[in-house]
Every structure is written in C-alpha cells, then in structure tokens.
Amino acid sequence: MRTLSASEIKRRGIIAVEQMLSAGPVHIIKNNKLKFVVLSEKDYENLTLKSKHRKSLGLSQMLEKPATGTMNRRSINNRIEKMRNDWD
Numbered sequence: 001m002r003t004l005s006a007s008e009i010k011r012r013g014i015i016a017v018e019q020m021l022s023a024g025p026v027h028i029i030k031n032n033k034l035k036f037v038v039l040s041e042k043d044y045e046n047l048t049l050k051s052k053h054r055k056s057l058g059l060s061q062m063l064e065k066p067a068t069g070t071m072n073r074r075s076i077n078n079r080i081e082k083m084r085n086d087w088d
Contacts, residue, residue, distance in 0.1 A: 003026070003029055
C-alpha cells in the first residue's frame, strides 16, 4: 500500500502525491489514521465506469422502483409476530 502523510504533503507539496500516483492510488494518513485515497484521473474514470456498468441494482435504484409486494400491513405484522414467537 502506498501511503503518504499529510505533513509530508505540506512539506513537499503536490509533487509528492504525483510521484506516488504513477504506481497507483495513494493513501493519505492524517493524525496516524488512513483518511483519504487519491486516484489518478484514469483510475477514477475506470472506477466510475465500472460502477455504471454493474448489473446489480443499488439501493437507490431499488427505492426508485414502484412497490410490487402483495402483502398488506396486517399480514406483515402477523408474520413478524410469528417469527418473534418462534425465537422464544
């Protein structure tokens, strides 16, 4: 893992990040914790393209779809109650 401290960036400037980016993403450490990941523009484009082409639906896409369930509130509550009783 390529890491660089925030203090090193302050000292050397952005050139420190640029030099490390040639070998891939750079993790930035601040207050002794990994805080950021810096990507090259090419890596960022690849990452965003992959996420757009994913076949599985994300949560936001699922929430945008209309509800297709056939259960009403009473049947859902009964089902939950039955499950709770089975736990005991």
